[in-house]
Amino acid sequence: MSKLDQAKRCYARLMAAESKSDDPRLERVFERVPREAFLPAGPWKIMVDYRYFETPTDDPVYVYQNALIALDAAKGINNGEPYLHAAWIGAVAPRSGERICHIGAGTGYYTAILAMLAAPGGSVEAFEIDHALAAAARRNLAPYEGVTVTRGDGTSIELPAADLIYVNAAVLAPPRSWLQALRPNGRLIFPWQPSNSVGLAILITRTEKGLDAKPLMAVWFIPCVGGASTQDALVKAPGWPAAWSVRSLWLTSERIPDETSVATYEHVWFSSSSP
Template sequence: MSYASEVMRLAGVENVRIEKAFAQVPREAFLPPPPWTMISMGIATQTSQVSDIYSNVLVAIDRKRGINNGEPALHAAWIDTLNPQPGETVIHVGAGTGYYTAILSQLVEADGHVEAFEYEADLAVQARQNLQDYSNVTVHAESAFGRVLPKADVVYVNAGVVAPDVEWLRALNPGGRLIFPWQPHKGWGPAVLVRRSGKVLSAQPLMNVGFISCSGAKESVSVRNLPTEADLAAVRSIWVKGDRAPDASAVAVYEDVWFSSEDPGF
C-alpha cells in the first residue's frame, strides 16, 4: 500500500484531494539531513532510509526543543475535518519547516493562499527555503499570537495553547474553520474544532493530543479554576468577551475569550 493510501486508512479518511496532496509532497524535502530520528509509541530509532520516513511516525526536527514533524495520519484527519477548498485562505500557526504547509497549499490550489507563521527564526528560514517553489505560500518569521491577522477561511494551529488567541477567532470569515490543541493542563487536552456563523462560534472537542506549546503565546490563567476533563468535553461554543459576557454556561473563562457548554444550534 502506498504511503498516502496508508495515511488515509490510519486516519479513517476517504478524501481523494488530501490523499493526492500527501502523495505529491516529498516528506524528506522538509526534514533535516539524514540520519533521521523517528519516534513511534515513545520509542526513538534512527534511519537513513527514505522509505522509513514514509510511515505514520514523528520525525525529529530538533529533539532538544521537542520539535517534530508530526504524525501524518493525525494531520490528515485534522485537515479532512477542516476541508480546505480551492481558492481559500489558510493561516498555518506553527508551520515548522513547512511540510504540512505544503500539503495545505496543494489543497487551496493556485487561487488560494497559505499564510504560514513560525516563531522559531531558524525554522522559519528553513521553511522559506523549503517552500520557495510554492508560489501561494507566505512564511512569516514571527508568532501568530497577539497580532491582527489577515481574514481566513481556515486557521490551522499546530501548537498547544492554554486558550486560543482572540485574533484567530476574529480572523475567521463567515463559514470559517479553526482547529487548535486546547491544553489548559500543560501538555495535553483536546483538539477543538471551531466553526463561525455570524458572531456565533461553535466548538467541538475532538481527540486528546499533546503538542509543544505555542511560542509567543500569553498564557492567561482562567479567572476560575482550570477546567476539568468533564468541562473540556462539555464545550459546545466559544465567545469573544466583547460579543457576549460569560454566563452560567461558562466552563472556562480567560482574559479575552470564554468557553460555553451552550450548543449554538448549527
C-alpha cells in the same frame, strides 16, 4: 514502481483513510509532497515511547510511516504525526481558493499539503517563531505557489481574514485575533491545553449564530510561545469531562460568561451550550 514509490503510495492511501474524507485530492497530495524534503538530512531520528531511534540509513522509504520524526531533537521539536494531521485536515476540509493561515509551521511539510489543497487560487500564510525553522520553511516552500512564510509569534501578529486557521502549538485559549480573523464559515483548529493534564484538539467554525466548538481528540503539543501560552488571563479551568462538553466559544466582549461556562479567560470563554 520503485520501493520508495510503493511506500509513498501506501502511505498516501493510509493518510486518506485516516482523514475520513471523501475528497479524492487528499491521497494524491500526500503522495506527491515529499516528506523527506522537509526533514533534516538522514539518517532520521524517529520517536517511539518518548525516545528517539535512528533509521539505519538515509533511505527516504523510512519516513513514510505514521511516526514523529525529529526536526530538532535537542528541543524536542518534531515533524508532526501524519495520522493526526490527516484527521485534522479531513475535519477542516481545505478547499480550492481558500485563504489559510498556518501557525507553528515548522519546516513547512503540512504547510505544503495545505497549499496544494488550497490550489488553484488559494494561499497559505505560514507563521513560525523559531529562526532556523522559519528559514528552512522558506527554502522548502519556495516551489509551492501562493505560500508566504513569516518569522514571528502567531499569537501576537494580526492575522489576515482567513477561511482556515491551522495551529500546531498548544494554547490555553485562542487569542482574540484568531477568532476575529475568521471569515463566515471559517474554521479554526488548534490544540487546547487549559491545564497540564488536559489536551484536546478543538475545531471552531464561524456560523451565523456564533462560534461552534467541537472537541475532536486528545492531543499533546509543545506550548505555543507567546501570550496565549501563559496562565495570566485564566479565570476558570476545566477537567477532562468538562473539556469534552464544550460546544461553543465566545468573546467576553460580546457575551458575558454564564452558568454554561466550562472555561473562562479574560477575553474568551468556552460554553457547554451550542451557539
